[in-house]
Amino acid sequence: MAKDQYLVIGGSGFLGRHIVDQLRARGDSVSIFDIVQRYHDVPFFSGDITDESAIASALKQSGTTCIIHTASPPAGLTDGSIYMKVNVDGTRAVIDAAIACGVRKLVFTSSAGVIFNGTDIIDVDERLPYPDVPLDAYNDSKAKAEALVIASNGKGGLLTVALRPAGIFGPGDRQCMSGLYQVYENNQTHFQIGDNTNMMDWTYVGNVAKAHLLAADKLDLPPPAPPLSTLGKAPLSVEEVPPLSEAEKALVNTPLSTVDVTTGHFKIPTSNARPLGPYVTRPENGDELEANWEQGSAESSGRPVGRTRFDQLSEAGIARSKLHDPEQNPLQVAGQIFFITNGEPTYFWDMPRAVYQQLDQHFPGHRKPRSTIKMPKTIGLAAATGSEWFSWLTGRTATFTRFKVSFSCASKWHNIEKARRILGYEPDVGIQEGVEKMVETPAYILAFQFSSWYPTFSDASIKSTIIRPLSGEFKEYLESDSVFVPVGSEDVPPESTLLDDEDEDEEAGPSYAFPELDTKIRECVQEYGAVFPKLNFTSPRDASWLLPAGSPLKCTAPADVYMLLKSSDFVSNDLSEESVFEHCDDPDPHAGGGSPPPSEYALELVLRKWYSVNPSREMRCFVRAGRLVGISQRDTNHYDFLMELETQDKIVQTIQKFWEDKILPRWKGRQDYIFDFLLTRDLSRGHIIDFNPYSPRTDSFLFSFEELRELAQSDPSKSTALPEFRYIDSQAHPAASRNAPIHQHNMVPFEALQMSSGQHIEGFAEMWKNEQRAIEESDKSRKTLDSVLFDLLRNLNARVGRGCVGVARAHDCETLGVLVEDDITLVLDELALLVDTVDLGPSSGTAFVGETVTSDLLFKAAEASHL
Structure with a gap:
């Protein structure tokens, strides 16, 4: 079957960008229809969503077979008419254009809020009707658009499905996070409306994007049994509906495990987290409940297969759905609606508190401790009524409304069993991890650039000089494709290791000269003897493969520094703000407190005093939740001396003591980070090489981040083995014997890593030698x-x-x-x-x-x- 060609309407928005990223990651062909272009390497069509001709033109030019429609104005606008225009009229235009152009699939992003009627929503499924009286214009318009999408299923060959995500959050969120940033910035985090016993669904944006791809993939699959309309005689009652087929039984009766992303293993990081519900008096089985909360429980590992007749996936429930719509099977994807959540309802105020606690780690000391001020719901409604009256009298827009009070005090959590069984949806990222990803702000990343941490730890690190800021022309030079040295930097001393005096060929290209920078580099070389360069975050270690083994990365002249930086793929990460702040919340100073403007990032050159380093004594150390939980051998080759237990104990003790004495007192407010450490020859002392963000962007080497999280969550009183030390125990170790890009220790170009994929180091070395022989023979000719x-x-x-x-x-x-x-x-x-x-x-x-x-x-x- 041919692969779909996707058009993501709203692909430049919060959810749309994550969908585009996931489609591209799996190799799909995708285009974007939007009014703002954020990707410049993805086909883009600009237009008004209410303009059917503009949509049709984009569909024809891109050859689209599947539309994913995520476009919508944000909730909370005062002008309700814009919702009707964009969400209702715009969706109608999308449907009409899709049918006219012969598009086969349409996946629509609805909202779980379409069924909110002001009362508690507890474990509801997709059968709950829309409220008789809509409470807000946003959800009303979403409900109307959703109805249009479902009604159009099957028309002109178009297959449709609607997804209802609840409480989307994650990196790039401008709605939820901007408000929380403002509250945090104003130090107003101690206010609470209601008693915080109401549960609410939140959904990580990556999980929502995944659900859209699953829906698109399965939208055209045949149903597990033919619809009733295909029968010779249509049944008139539940009893007359044929029994479930074997395929239908397998779909609805297979036991499902609990959604175990966060709940059951990890508490949401707030002091108000509670196991399995609020209680005033500790129950008799409190110890058992807390044990299940910490470790999970086999008793809760799967929903019982037995169902009541009121369950939508019971045989009676399915029969009623078939009678309601004889044209389709309720267990197919086409024509259906699905709730999408994280599957882990959270106490309403615990979620923002989790965000505030994570922000505390990035901005230590900003928030002052205060006791929580709790406003009862009744008083909150009265105050909101007064606010609305005052706004009406003054002509201002009310920011504190009865709808917001009702929303924050009502339970709103949904049953996602239908999505799990029919779509195969399972959330990948839990709330705790999602909060960490969302709060990974540019300010957090900038805390790990060299000029941010070095002044604090200069006495515990290698002597270094920071040259900042660098000119835009120097950045342009590093980004250029050709390899050449700037004018005036080539008068190098005889011991320079990078330039080949015998190579007299000059490469054509633009001419650069940096006389002031040359002077500063020469001054550092004169002071230190030799230097090793790096930029804000990244060092050109990947370029050491082309240097003499006796003096790797040793620079004794400006030309050496330039050639080393130009030969590195790693340092390109530091050249653009887009790559530096990848996966961060948008670095927009107007998005709320906490996100600094992009102008705060300036390229810097760091010259560190060079001396020969034994890579066997380099270690990467992981601090999680304020605990040193893991130490990994950094150079992933096998070293016999690391096999000795006495040596391992000494390494752990030295690093643990250094961390407790030198790092912990100076970074008390920072809970999560990674640092590289170089041990002395006798393993009794050492110094800091670098600090890195605790983030997937940093190589975790012999650990996975899931393993590190489990170590951090272990009981401190029982975790005598922390920090855990990992090393390469033999030449056959996967990290030592294969060229896995995740272990960037081989120090060869990225292209060479790709060429050697799946080969052992020895095989790659032989292949490389053969290539060199061929080049030498060619040179002889x-x-x-x-x-x-x-x-x-x-x-x-x-x-x-x-x-x-x-x-x-x-x-x-x-x-x-x-x-x-x-x-x-x-x-x-x-x-x-x-x-x-x-x-x-x-x-x-x-x-x-x-x-x-x-x-x-x-x-x-x-x-x-x-x-």
Whole structure:
């Protein structure tokens, strides 16, 4: 079956961008229809969603077979008419354009709020009707648009499905997070309305995006049994409906495990988290409940297969659904509605408190401790009524309303069993991890650039000099494709390790010069003897493969520094704010407190005093929730001495003591981070190499982040083994014997890693040697041809009595002088014979000559023949 071509309407928005990312990650072809272009490497169509012709044009040009429609104005706007225009009229235009263009699939993003009627919503499923009286314009418009989508299923060959996510949050969120940032910035986090016993669903944006892809993939699958309309005689009652087929039984009766992403293993990180519900008096089985909360329980590992007749997935419930709509099977995807949540309802106020606690780690000392001020719901409603009256009298927009009070005090959680069984949906990212990802702000990332942490730890790290800011021209130089050194930096001392004095070829390209930077680099070299460069976050360690083994990364001149940075793929991460702040909340100063403006990021060059480092003594250390939980060997090669238990104990003790004495007192407010540590020869001391964000962007080497999280969640009183030390125990270890890009220790170019995928190091080394032999043989052929051409030119000079004075090689000649026509003809004939007789390998002789030393010669000879 041919793969779908996707058009994501609203692909530049919060959810849309995550859907686009997931589609691209799995290799799908995707285009975007929106009014703002954020991707410049994805086909983009700009237009008004209410303009059917603009949508149809985008569908035809992109060849779309599946539309994912996520576009919508944010909730909370005062002008309700915009919701009807965009959500209702716009969705109608999308449907009409899709049918007219023959599109097969339409996945629509609805909202769980379409069924909220102001009362508690507790474990409800998709059968709950829309409220008789809508409470707000946003959800009313979403309900109307959802109804249009479902009603259009099957028209003109179009298959449709609607998803109802609840409480979407995650990186890039401008709605939930902007308000929480403002509350945090104003130090108003101690207010609470209600008693916080109401539960609410939240859903990580990546989980919602995953659900959209699942729905699109399964939208055209046949139902597990034919709809009733295909029967000869339509049944009139539940009893007359045929029994479930085997496929239907398997779909609804297979036991499901609990949604165990966060609940059952990890508390939401707030002091108000409670196991299995609020209580005033501790129940008799409190110990058992708390044990289940911490460790999970086999007794809760799966929903009972037995169902009541009121369950929508019971046989009676399915029969009623079939009678209600004989044209489709309720267990198919097309024409259905699905709730999408994280499957872990959370006490309403615990969620923002989890965010505040995470922000505390990024902004230590900002929030002052205060006792919680609790406002009863009745008083909150009265105050909101007064606020609305005052706003009406003054003509202002009410920000504190009765709807918001009711919303914050009502339970709103939904049953997602239908999505789990029919779509195969399971949330991948839990609330705790999702909060951490969402609160990974640019300010948090900037705390780990070298100039941020080095002043605090300069006495515990390698002596270094920071050159900041760097010019835009220097950034442009590093981003350019060609490898060349700036003018004025090439006068290097004899011991320079990077430049090859024998290579006299100069690469064409723009000319750069950085005299002031050259001077600063030379001053550092004079002070330190030699330096090792890095940028804000990243060092060019991946370039060490091309340097002499005896002095890796050693720079003794400006040209060395430039060539090392230019040869590295790793340092490119520091050149653009987009890559530096990837996965962060948008670095917009107007999005709320906590997100700094992008202008705070400035490229910096760090020159560290160079000395020979034994990679076997480099360790990566992981601090999670204020605890040193893991230590990993950083250079993932096998070292025999690390196998000794006494050595392992000494390494752990040295790093633990250093962390407790040097790092912990200075970074008390920072709970999660990763640092690299270099041990001395006797393993009794050491110093800091670098700090890194606790984030998937940082290589976790011999741990996974899931394993680190489990270590951090373990009982401190029982965790005598922390920090856990991991090392390469043999040459056969997966990290030591394979070129996995996750272990970037092999120090070869990324392209070489790709070429060697699936091969052992030994096999890759042999392949590399063979390539080098081939290059050397080719070079020999080039040199032979070069010498023959030189002899030919010398003979020509002898014939005409003039030529190139001081010529060392044929292509060094500036001019051939005025040559007689007969001699030129003779030379060209000899050149043609030479091309025919010299063995040039698989390339044609003409192409080889044209690409090497003879190109200039032939041009000048031809030019001279016209004189």
